[in-house]
Amino acid sequence: MQLYLPIADLPVNVFLILAMGAPVGLVSGRFGIGGGFLMTPPLIFVGVSPAVAVASVASHIAASSFSGAISYWRRRAIDPALALVLLTGGTIGTALGVWTFTQLRALGQLDLLIALSYVILLTTVGALMFWEGLRAMLRIRSGTAVPLRRSGSHGWIHGLPLKMRFKRSKIYLSVIPVAVIGLVIGFIGAVMGIGGGFILVPLMIYVLRVPTSTVIGTSMVLTLVTMVFATLLHAVTNHLVDAVLALILMVGGVTGAQFGARAGQKIRGEHLRLLLGLLVLAVGIRFAIELVIRPEDLFTIRETSGGAG
Amino acid sequence: MKLAAAILAVGLAALAASPARAERLIASVSNHRVTVTPNYSGEELVLFGSVEKDGNTPASRNNYDLVVTVSGPRMDMVTRRKERRFGIWINTDSRQFVKVPSYLALFSNRPFDAIASPEVQRRQQLGLNNVLLTQRVGPDYADVVPNDAFRSAFVRLRSAHGLYRQETSAVTFLTPTLFRTGIPLPAEVPIGTYDVEIKLFADGALVTRTETAFEIVKVGFEQFVANTARNNGLGYGLVTAMMALMTGWMASIVFRKD
Numbered sequence: 390m391q392l393y394l395p396i397a398d399l400p401v402n403v404f405l406i407l408a409m410g411a412p413v414g415l416v417s418g419r420f421g422i423g424g425g426f427l428m429t430p431p432l433i434f435v436g437v438s439p440a441v442a443v444a445s446v447a448s449h450i451a452a453s454s455f456s457g458a459i460s461y462w463r464r465r466a467i468d469p470a471l472a473l474v475l476l477t478g479g480t481i482g483t484a485l486g487v488w489t490f491t492q493l494r495a496l497g498q499l500d501l502l503i504a505l506s507y508v509i510l511l512t513t514v515g516a517l518m519f520w521e522g523l524r525a526m527l528r529i530r531s532g533t534a535v536p537l538r539r540s541g542s543h544g545w546i547h548g549l550p551l552k553m554r555f556k557r558s559k560i561y562l563s564v565i566p567v568a569v570i571g572l573v574i575g576f577i578g579a580v581m582g583i584g585g586g587f588i589l590v591p592l593m594i595y596v597l598r599v600p601t602s603t604v605i606g607t608s609m610v611l612t613l614v615t616m617v618f619a620t621l622l623h624a625v626t627n628h629l630v631d632a633v634l635a636l637i638l639m640v641g642g643v644t645g646a647q648f649g650a651r652a653g654q655k656i657r658g659e660h661l662r663l664l665l666g667l668l669v670l671a672v673g674i675r676f677a678i679e680l681v682i683r684p685e686d687l688f689t690i691r692e693t694s695g696g697a698g
Numbered sequence: 699m700k701l702a703a704a705i706l707a708v709g710l711a712a713l714a715a716s717p718a719r720a721e722r723l724i725a726s727v728s729n730h731r732v733t734v735t736p737n738y739s740g741e742e743l744v745l746f747g748s749v750e751k752d753g754n755t756p757a758s759r760n761n762y763d764l765v766v767t768v769s770g771p772r773m774d775m776v777t778r779r780k781e782r783r784f785g786i787w788i789n790t791d792s793r794q795f796v797k798v799p800s801y802l803a804l805f806s807n808r809p810f811d812a813i814a815s816p817e818v819q820r821r822q823q824l825g826l827n828n829v830l831l832t833q834r835v836g837p838d839y840a841d842v843v844p845n846d847a848f849r850s851a852f853v854r855l856r857s858a859h860g861l862y863r864q865e866t867s868a869v870t871f872l873t874p875t876l877f878r879t880g881i882p883l884p885a886e887v888p889i890g891t892y893d894v895e896i897k898l899f900a901d902g903a904l905v906t907r908t909e910t911a912f913e914i915v916k917v918g919f920e921q922f923v924a925n926t927a928r929n930n931g932l933g934y935g936l937v938t939a940m941m942a943l944m945t946g947w948m949a950s951i952v953f954r955k956d
Binding site: 390391392393395396398399400436448451452453454455456457458459460500505616617620621622623624625626628630632635636640643644646647680681682683684686687688690691692 | 734735737774775776781785851888919921923924934935936938946949953
């Protein structure tokens, strides 16, 4: 079934988009991430311009993270105080990100920036996660006890001022690194059209030492708010959010996410991390290959002013 | 007196319809308003018309050639070239095309070389190589030679999307004076007004020309969405965000496990 996208200005096959949204939703539900970094590339592949894809995927992630956040809230797996501090930074970061996005679009280097940041972020984060998962598996196999929280390993982060007690996560921490992490995630999310969950979750676990019980739920709240904010800003400044495309993605995504969440509970934590690491790494390498090999066509055309609309 | 009036009448008639204007072109497209609906996936219009001769037409003239030029709304476009820098392929050089047709189709009944001399082809902009595509080169605005790398890449990429096309056998003469041609509009044609210019050639020279037009418009929902997104970004963003929240909320209810 063909459907004409009013902002992207091209007809797409609804079932193709649904079919693309569902597995991404499945993966995102399984790993507790937004999955934007998986959704944007196939959209670009079917002909949606990178800018429209990034802007529309933002609202898609808002939908899937909201449905996730609701179920985590019911299980009391969200730390509201921690989410609030992350959001303060996240909001500023998103605004900065949308502004940067607009500037780079004018310069004609937006596609390069999107591709480069995908390569750098995905390969590093993917490799780290893969390595972590692998080490955890080996440790379990060799029978060594895993020190969950090394006492006395409080780094410089725990010496920062403005400390605050986050009750539900049972941690006592300075608000500065929390807000900074929120800002970075908000910025990356707005520029790359990703929720940033796959970066935020490891950062919260390894840097802030937030217990795993509240990590995913809290990160979903941040993803939700930054993506709602990003949708609004992209709509106001760039007029690039395609609501029809977003709706198709949402329907496919949230459906897939529910099945993913169920499947996720059956897999062991370190296997999950290993798999997610591999997935992230694979997407990163795919982008890297695209940058390095000679493109099929050296020329590209982009409209700079349009009669469209 | 009668003679003088007759001479005057003939003189006036000669002025009004000089031998070059001996024919009249009448043409029309099958649909002047193409609407983009949710299931729009391209369309093909039909252009038909006839050559009307009058008393001034040389009796020997029977072979006509016809060139139809369809040009879509004009836009500014940038063509960028990738180059290898630091091991990766990035956009380096770029050229701006100023107010060029977003859709361009040139149809004729036989190859342009057979219709007119290269000089006439250039003057009448027959063929994609001869159509004026203004580029901004530094402070100057000019078209460049057809084999310029950026120009040919531009034409090639637009052609690959079916947005620029040239077919020298697309016009058919049903009778020596009655003609028709199809105007294929691929799915991604831009919205706007399309000008159709029809030029009649005989013996390698332009005889007469006429123009018609059609428009491609978004209607109903598509137009509403596109207009709202452009004119009321905040409201549009709010509605989209609300839609996202509603979808997420509904999913969590539908799929609730407990």
